[in-house]
Amino acid sequence: GAGVSQSPRYKVAKRGQDVALRCDPISGHVSLFWYQQALGQGPEFLTYFQNEAQLDKSGLPSDRFFAERPEGSVSTLKIQRTQQEDSAVYLCASSLYEVGLSSYNEQFFGPGTRLTVL
Amino acid sequence: GESVGLHLPTLSVQEGDNSIINCAYSNSASDYFIWYKQESGKGPQFIIDIRSNMDKRQGQRVTVLLNKTVKHLSLQIAATQPGDSAVYFCAETNPNFGNEKLTFGTGTRLTIIP
Numbered sequence: 001g002a003g004v005s006q007s008p009r010y011k012v013a014k015r016g017q018d019v020a021l022r023c024d025p026i027s028g029h030v031s032l033f034w035y036q037q038a039l040g041q042g043p044e045f046l047t048y049f050q051n052e053a054q055l056d057k058s059g060l061p062s063d064r065f066f067a068e069r070p071e072g073s074v075s076t077l078k079i080q081r082t083q084q085e086d087s088a089v090y091l092c093a094s095s096l097y098e099v100g101l102s103s104y105n106e107q108f109f110g111p112g113t114r115l116t117v118l
Numbered sequence: 119g120e121s122v123g124l125h126l127p128t129l130s131v132q133e134g135d136n137s138i139i140n141c142a143y144s145n146s147a148s149d150y151f152i153w154y155k156q157e158s159g160k161g162p163q164f165i166i167d168i169r170s171n172m173d174k175r176q177g178q179r180v181t182v183l184l185n186k187t188v189k190h191l192s193l194q195i196a197a198t199q200p201g202d203s204a205v206y207f208c209a210e211t212n213p214n215f216g217n218e219k220l221t222f223g224t225g226t227r228l229t230i231i232p
Binding site: 042045106107108112 | 162
C-alpha cells in the first residue's frame with residue numbers, strides 16, 4: 001500500500017474486554033512505533049520494533065498492554081481487560097531504516113484507531 | 119521530567135497572512151526537532167525537521183527556526199491557505215541514543231480565517 005494502514009479505525013469496547021489493534025506498515029520499513037494520543041494531547045510513545053525485535057517497551061502504561069510483530073511486518077497492539085482510561089487514539093508509525101545510524105529517519109503515521117471504552 | 123511544550127494552544131490567522139507557531143523544549147540532549155501537522159481524523163504528517171547544529175531551515179512556504187540558547191523553536195508558515203488549518207505539534211528525538219521515539223508537545227490549533 002501507499003501508506004501505513006490501521007484497523008479497525010474505530011473500536012468500542014466494554015470495560016474489561018480485550019482488544020487487538022492492527023498496524024500494516026509501509027512495505028519494507030524496518031522500524032515500527034506505537035503511540036497513544038489522548039484527546040487534546042500530543043501522541044505519547046508506547047513501544048518500538050526493529051524488524052521483529054521489540055527494542056523498547058518503556059512507554060507501555062501497564063502489563064495489560066502487549067505488542068508484537070512476529071514476522072517483522074504487521075504489528076498488533078493488544079490491550080487486556082480494558083479500562084476507561086485506555087480510551088484514546090492509538091497511532092502506528094513506520095520508518096525505512098533501523099535506528100542507530102545517527103541520522104533521523106522520518107516516521108510515517110497511520111490514521112490511528114480510536115478506542116472508546118465504556 | 120523532560121518535556122516539549124507549546125506557548126499557545128490556539129491561533130487564528132487571516133488567509134494570506136503569515137503565521138508563527140512556537141514551541142519550547144527542555145531536553146538539552148535533543149538532536150532533532152520535527153514539526154508535524156495533524157488534521158482531524160488523520161495521523162500526524164511530517165512538515166519539516168531541523169537538526170540541533172542548525173538554526174534555520176526552509177521548505178516550501180515553511181521555515182523552522184531553532185534557538186538553542188533559550189531552547190525554543192518556531193514554525194513559520196507563509197501566505198497561509200485554508201488547507202493549513204490543523205493542529206501543529208513540535209516533537210524531538212535523539213537517534214544517537216539508539217531509539218528514535220518522538221516526544222511530542224501538546225499542540226497548537228491553527229485556524230485560517232477566509
